[in-house]
Structures are given as C-alpha cells and as structure tokens.
Amino acid sequence: MKKIANLLLITFVSISIAACNGQMNKQGGGTLIGGLAGGLLGSQFGGGEGKLVAVGVGALAGALVGGQIGKTMDEYDRQMLQKSSQQALEFSPAGSSVAWNNPDSGNHGSITPTKTFKESGQYCREYQQEVVIGGEKQKAYGKACRQSDGNWKIIQ
Known part of the structure; x- marks a missing residue:
C-alpha cells in the first residue's frame, strides 16, 4: 500500500511540474490527474490481487472522466x-x-x-x-x- 501511495505521489508531482512548464494540455492533465485519483481510490478496496484490479479499474475510470472534463472549454x-x-x-x-x-x-x-x-x-x-x-x-x-x-x- 505504501509503495502505491509513493508511486502516485511521485507521478502527481511529475505531472504538476510538466503542467507548470506548459508541456501538457488541459485534456492530458485531466486524464493523468483523474487516473491518479482513481487509482488511489481503487487502492482502498480489496486485498492481494483484488487490490491490484481495483487500482487498475479506478485508474482507468478516473482517466476517462478526467480526460472528458479536460476536453471542455475553459x-x-x-x-x-x-x-x-x-x-x-x-x-x-x-x-x-x-x-x-x-x-x-x-x-x-x-x-x-x-x-x-x-x-x-x-x-x-x-x-x-x-x-x-x-x-x-x-x-x-x-x-x-x-x-x-x-x-x-x-x-x-
């Protein structure tokens, strides 16, 4: 669990830095942030292989929702x-x-x-x-x- 949290934290910081440098558009940022949030939420469910599946499903669902939100007009x-x-x-x-x-x-x-x-x-x-x-x-x-x-x- 701690490894997943650390990985998500490192990824979030990397995304934030890339976004600040103008290397990522709004849709890409929304997809990645949504994926991270969904993965983190999914990690709270299940155990063993079930936890891994929950993280994957959460990350995918979050990425889809985040990407759609990022596509809208700002x-x-x-x-x-x-x-x-x-x-x-x-x-x-x-x-x-x-x-x-x-x-x-x-x-x-x-x-x-x-x-x-x-x-x-x-x-x-x-x-x-x-x-x-x-x-x-x-x-x-x-x-x-x-x-x-x-x-x-x-x-x-």
Missing part, C-alpha cells in the same frame, strides 16, 4: 469566443470571419456574420459559428441583436 476559451463574437458582429462585413485560438487548450473557432437587418428598431445579424473543442468540430447558426449598451445579445 474560461479563457469562453472569453476569447465572446470577444471574437462581439468583434465580428460589430465590425465584420457579411461573409468575413473572425477567428480565435487558445494555444494552451488547443480549442479554436470562428464566427462569420451572414446577414445584417433591422428588427423592432434594433440592428440584428445572422451568423455562423464553428468551434473545435478537443478536436471535435461543432457548428451553430444564430441571430444576435445589438442592445442599447452596444453589446450584442444572442436572440436565437
């Missing part, structure tokens, strides 16, 4: 998406895209206004948005209208 991704959306809707002509990219997470995307019109006294724009999160491309279409404070609000 706060910086959301800020970049919001900023590029406001810029595209306010300044870009129809058909011209504004892109964003987060080199830390690997997530990126673009927004392209497609049509400008006036509705109920407000300027509105239809747009297409493409976002790549964890290597998976997602597309969205919508409509946003400029509010009295100058910000654009998604209507649909």
Whole structure:
C-alpha cells in the first residue's frame, strides 16, 4: 500500500511540474490527474490481487472522466469566443470571419456574420459559428441583436 501511495505521489508531482512548464494540455492533465485519483481510490478496496484490479479499474475510470472534463472549454476559451463574437458582429462585413485560438487548450473557432437587418428598431445579424473543442468540430447558426449598451445579445 505504501509503495502505491509513493508511486502516485511521485507521478502527481511529475505531472504538476510538466503542467507548470506548459508541456501538457488541459485534456492530458485531466486524464493523468483523474487516473491518479482513481487509482488511489481503487487502492482502498480489496486485498492481494483484488487490490491490484481495483487500482487498475479506478485508474482507468478516473482517466476517462478526467480526460472528458479536460476536453471542455475553459474560461479563457469562453472569453476569447465572446470577444471574437462581439468583434465580428460589430465590425465584420457579411461573409468575413473572425477567428480565435487558445494555444494552451488547443480549442479554436470562428464566427462569420451572414446577414445584417433591422428588427423592432434594433440592428440584428445572422451568423455562423464553428468551434473545435478537443478536436471535435461543432457548428451553430444564430441571430444576435445589438442592445442599447452596444453589446450584442444572442436572440436565437
């Protein structure tokens, strides 16, 4: 038991150092930390070979959950998406895209206004948005209208 705890501690410290040096993305870090936590939790169950199986199952389950959590957009991704959306809707002509990219997470995307019109006294724009999160491309279409404070609000 003590050997497992020491191994997990050494691995956790190594991962932390690699993450601080920028050598690991968020998904990789989530996978490793989840695996470590799951392995540690699994080590609390069973005895003999059963304990080894519990550690392996715990590590695998933790790695899967941690990797999925790491694939999601982080706060910086959301800020970049919001900023590029406001810029595209306010300044870009129809058909011209504004892109964003987060080199830390690997997530990126673009927004392209497609049509400008006036509705109920407000300027509105239809747009297409493409976002790549964890290597998976997602597309969205919508409509946003400029509010009295100058910000654009998604209507649909």
